[in-house]
Amino acid sequence: MNYFNVPKIDLHCHLDGSVRPQTIIELARLQGLSLPSEDIDEIKTLMVAPETCPNLDEYLSRFELPLSVMQTQEAIERISFEVFEDAAKENVKYLEVRFGPQLHQQQGLTFGQIIDSAVKGMRKAEKRYDIHGNYILSILRTFAKDKINDIIDAGAKHLNDGVVAFDLAGSELPGFCHEFIPYAQYAIEKGYRVTIHAGEQGSGQNVHDAVSLLGAERIGHGIHIKGHEQAYDLVKNQAIALETCPSSNVQTKAVDALSDHPVKAFHKDGVLISINTDNRTVSNTTMTDEVRKVVEEFNLTPEEYFDIYKVSVEHSFASEAVKQHLLSFAP
Ligand SMILES: [Zn+2]
Secondary structure (H helix, E strand, C coil): CCCCCCCCCEEEEEECCCCCCCHHHHHHHHHCCCCCCCCCHHHHHHHHHCCCCCHHHHHHHHHHHHHCCCCCCCHHHHHHHHHHHHCCCCCCCEEEECCCCCCHHHCCCCCHHHHHHCCCCCCCHHHHCCCCCEEEEEEECCHHHHHHHHHHHHHCCCCCEEEEEEEECCCCCCCCCHHHHHHHHHHHHCCCEEEEEEEECCCCHHHHHHHHHHCCCECCCCCCCCCCHHHHHHHHHHHCCEEHHHHHHHHHHEEEEECHHHHHHHHCCCCCCECCCECCCCCCCHHHHHHHHHHCCCCCHHHHHHHHHHHHHHHCCCCCCHHHHCCCCCC
């Protein structure tokens, strides 16, 4: 299988974790910001997390530098364009990018300006390349909750036309879902779809809660349904698709090694999975690499790869027309 040429779909990709190191240098110069170094390799070192991080905080520290330059509309639009461009150039046909609008207000941008800029950059890439996309708005679990509905309102004007879903991201504490029920309900009433980071650092119970309390249709990671029978059965029986991010899961120690990843066992047992990057820069990866890793580690046949591709299409938050287009790439 030619991993580069094969059509790919990425449903779990963070904007601030996927910035080109060169762009950081150029934007810092434009914005008059001083960087710890002007050397591209040193900047890259500061952005890429080690292959196995001592802890999640070490991984999350890699987002500070990109976020420092992502505080203007021009910068957000440019970085959005570039993430879609990079993906399109490796034959990613559909990409859902997520980001936390709360992280881009250091210079006073409104949620509306932040979301508009991200969508604008994506549109520019869609015009130039054979790629389609949508944005997912990630709410940071550790931030104050008083602005959540404002973010949902600000994204609503793009709903099903650039913005499609509501997500909860950041540190995963036990039982976190209970605090977010009214916000997820508000998002659903407005027309948002729901995907939630759960079962990555936390337990299978969080996955169960995300589906049963928050209405999640997909789960970011979900690894820890393994060993939690109730969560496992719920995900399987309700056809909840897991957004698997193999390299990232090894880096953050969600699994000890790729060979220990339950992705193949899930797939064999009929649990729906997709293959995703999580963070193109922080995890130093591409969709080509992620597909290669999974296919080679678990000896998947091309047919099995395309089964996963089709699951990604069906459980994407794309329009029916885009889904039909994406299915046309599968044999
Ligand atoms: Zn993620």
